[in-house]
Every structure is written in structure tokens, then in C-alpha cells.
Amino acid sequence: MSARIEAIENRLAPLREQLKNHELYAALQTLDHVKTFTEYHVYAVWDFMSLLKALQQQFTCVRTPWVPAADPEIARFINEIVHGEESDLNEKGQPNSHFEMYLEAMSEIGGSTQSISRFIDLLKSGQSVSQALEQADAPKAAQDFVNYNFSLIDAGQAHQIASAFTFGREDVIPDMFIAILERSATSEDSFVKFRYYLDRHIELDGDEHGPISLKMIEKLCKEDAHLWQEAEAIAVQSLEKRIALWDSIYQAL
Numbered sequence: 126m127s128a129r130i131e132a133i134e135n136r137l138a139p140l141r142e143q144l145k146n147h148e149l150y151a152a153l154q155t156l157d158h159v160k161t162f163t164e165y166h167v168y169a170v171w172d173f174m175s176l177l178k179a180l181q182q183q184f185t186c187v188r189t190p191w192v193p194a195a196d197p198e199i200a201r202f203i204n205e206i207v208h209g210e211e212s213d214l215n216e217k218g219q220p221n222s223h224f225e226m227y228l229e230a231m232s233e234i235g236g237s238t239q240s241i242s243r244f245i246d247l248l249k250s251g252q253s254v255s256q257a258l259e260q261a262d263a264p265k266a267a268q269d270f271v272n273y274n275f276s277l278i279d280a281g282q283a284h285q286i287a288s289a290f291t292f293g294r295e296d297v298i299p300d301m302f303i304a305i306l307e308r309s310a311t312s313e314d315s316f317v318k319f320r321y322y323l324d325r326h327i328e329l330d331g332d333e334h335g336p337i338s339l340k341m342i343e344k345l346c347k348e349d350a351h352l353w354q355e356a357e358a359i360a361v362q363s364l365e366k367r368i369a370l371w372d373s374i375y376q377a378l
Contacts, residue, residue, distance in 0.1 A: 132357075143364075161377055164236055165264050167231065168271050169267070169271075176278065179281075198340075229318050230318035230321075244257050284346055288355075305323060
């Protein structure tokens with residue numbers, strides 16, 4: 126780990142500790158609690174893919190005529206994550222995106238997918254993300270979370286998007302999901318798909334995606350102190366936004 130990455134990790138340590146020990150996890154003790162959690166969290170599952178696609182558009186060629194990527198190493202990393210997130214294998218060995226796996230998990234436990242399904246339909250009809258969130262009556266905390274990430278996507282600064290993706294997602298998700306599995310009541314048969322989703326992310330993000338994403342940050346920021354400062358600021362904001370989302374879900378239980 127480079128000194129720059131280590132400095133950001135040290136800056137984030139208190140926030141990561143807050144997330145790792147958030148009171149939300151132990152509060153997930155009934156099926157209704159888990160349903161409520163998924164109805165908020167599904168929006169974070171969805172916008173993860175949008176952050177990833179923003180990176181794919183910047184670092185791989187997704188148009189015709191095709192031209193080689195400027196940085197094949199970053200392109201390979203992004204394409205590997207897209208493959209794992211957009212066309213992974215579910216618990217039955219069938220190809221599926223992680224977002225669709227999550228929707229199936231919600232249906233399995235009886236969670237409502239009405240809002241998120243309406244949201245997707247509105248996007249398909251041409252509505253903007255912020256408009257679709259409002260019209261789909263997404264939880265306010267979920268709207269705030271998604272709108273923040275789309276402000277980064279719309280700004281189009283690769284190192285900022287990569288920082289939100291790396292430090293706000295890939296580098297912290299294993300700790301959060303392990304905490305959910307250890308402290309919540311998710312061991313019942315009705316949670317098979319939900320537990321598979323969590324286990325799969327712990328496996329991929331902890332063993333593969335997380336470490337590679339840190340290398341991406343190093344390649345993007347190089348020796349530019351200003352880029353590193355902005356990457357750190359976005360990393361802090363991303364974890365603060367996640368904590369705010371968790372706080373709101375906890376209050377809703």
C-alpha cells in the first residue's frame with residue numbers, strides 16, 4: 126500500500142469504524158426490519174452500477190468505431206468488475222446482475238419492489254434520475270444518497286468517481302456486509318437469496334475488487350497532490366453519506 130493510500134485509509138478509519146459498528150445491524154432482528162432495510166438499500170445497489178458504468182465509459186471503449194483503451198490495466202480492472210456485477214452467477218448458477226439478484230432477494234422475503242421498479246420504468250421513459258426518484262417516491266435518504274453520487278457522475282472527474290467507487294463502496298462493503306450477517310437475524314431459510322448476495326459481495330470485494338480498485342486510484346492520481354486531496358475529500362463525503370443512509374434506515378425501523 127502506498128503512503129498516499131495509507132494516509133486516506135487512516136483518515137477514513139473513524140468513519141469506517143462507525144459503519145462497522147453501526148447500531149443498524151443489530152436492529153435487523155425481524156423479517157419486517159430486513160424488508161425495510163432492503164427497500165432503502167436497493168437504491169444504493171442500483172447506483173453502484175451507475176458509478177461503475179461511468180468509469181467504464183471513461184476508461185474503456187464502449188462505442189464504435191472501437192479504439193484501444195488509453196490504459197489497458199485500468200480497462201481490464203473495470204471490465205472485470207462489470208463482468209462480475211452485471212453478469213455474475215446467482216445461487217442456482219444462472220447468469221444475473223447483482224441488482225437483479227437483490228430484487229429477487231427482496232421478493233423472497235416479501236419486501237416491496239414497487240418503488241424501485243417504478244424508478245427503473247421512469248428512467249426507461251427518459252426521466253432524469255432526480256425526477257424519477259421523486260416520482261417513484263423513493264425514501265428521502267435514498268434520494269439524497271443517489272443524488273450525491275450522480276453529482277459526481279455528472280461532474281465527470283474520473284478520480285472523484287473512482288474515489289467514491291473505491292473508498293465508498295469496494296473498500297468498505299465487506300466490513301458492512303459481514304456485520305449484517307453476524308449481528309442481524311438473517312439466518313432463516315427465507316433469507317437464502319439475501320445471504321447469498323451478501324456473501325458474494327464479501328467474497329468479490331474483499332478478495333478481488335477492493336485491492337485492485339486501490340491501484341486504480343494510484344494510477345489516476347499519480348503524484349498530483351491536488352488530485353489526492355480531492356480523492357480524500359470525496360472518500361470522506363462518501364462514507365458520511367453512507368452513515369447518513371444507515372442512520373435514516375435505523376430511525377425507520
